[in-house]
Amino acid sequence: MEALRLKQKKAKKNEKDESKIFEEDITSEINHGIRVSNLAYHVAKRLGLYEDQCHELAVAGMVHDIGKLRVSGYLYGRDKDTLAIEEMKYVRMHSRLGYEILMRYDYSDYIVESILHHHENYDGSGYPENLVGDEISLSAKILRVCDVYVALISDRPYRKAFDKKTAIALMIEEVKNFDMRVFLAFQSVIHEEELEELWEDQAVVVGIVESEED
Numbered sequence: 700m701e702a703l704r705l706k707q708k709k710a711k712k713n714e715k716d717e718s719k720i721f722e723e724d725i726t727s728e729i730n731h732g733i734r735v736s737n738l739a740y741h742v743a744k745r746l747g748l749y750e751d752q753c754h755e756l757a758v759a760g761m762v763h764d765i766g767k768l769r770v771s772g773y774l775y776g777r778d779k780d781t782l783a784i785e786e787m788k789y790v791r792m793h794s795r796l797g798y799e800i801l802m803r804y805d806y807s808d809y810i811v812e813s814i815l816h817h818h819e820n821y822d823g824s825g826y827p828e829n830l831v832g833d834e835i836s837l838s839a840k841i842l843r844v845c846d847v848y849v850a851l852i853s854d855r856p857y858r859k860a861f862d863k864k865t866a867i868a869l870m871i872e873e874v875k876n877f878d879m880r881v882f883l884a885f886q887s888v889i890h891e892e893e894l895e896e897l898w899e900d901q902a903v904v905v906g907i908v909e910s911e912e913d
């Protein structure tokens with residue numbers, strides 16, 4: 700009887716832990732989406748894209764990692780050694796999963812295609828299709844640069860946020876991953892101080908409300 704009670708208590712605790720992880724993940728995903736969205740919009744504008752394309756990029760920035768919600772192992776019961784987990788193959792599936800989710804709704808080809816390729820690298824070392832150079836669309840190249848920068852200037856479970864200068868230095872070391880025209884437009888945008896608060900940490904907090912039956 701005592702063993703059963705302990706088991707039930709442990710199950711309840713695991714449920715709470717999972718819900719906490721879910722809240723943390725959703726909150727950080729939403730914050731990440733907002734910041735990538737704002738930055739991508741301005742980089743697109745700086746590159747002279749039409750207003751409707753800039754808007755589409757803002758939408759793509761918001762939902763670019765939606766595929767992670769399908770990678771349930773990533774959200775639930777994960778080990779906090781996230782660095783190792785991010786290397787894992789199933790996390791690399793999220794761009795295709797995101798593409799598949801959004802294809803079922805009314806998102807434009809421009810948006811879904813940029814999400815499918817937001818982890819492609821200019822030198823061909825990205826995923827899921829190892830596209831090279833101009834095989835990658837301009838919109839996906841913009842998302843790539845913005846996504847990397849926002850990730851670097853954000854706290855992660857395994858490290859603190861890098862400051863802006865360090866983040867740029869790290870990106871320059873890996874500049875082979877980026878389209879140079881996009882990278883230069885990105886650099887000119889992030890050096891504009893009046894825009895900076897758009898990709899600073901947002902105060903969005905997501906909470907899960909427990910139902911009455913619990």
Ligand SMILES: [Fe+2]
Nearest residue numbers: 763764817818
């Ligand atoms: Fe991603």
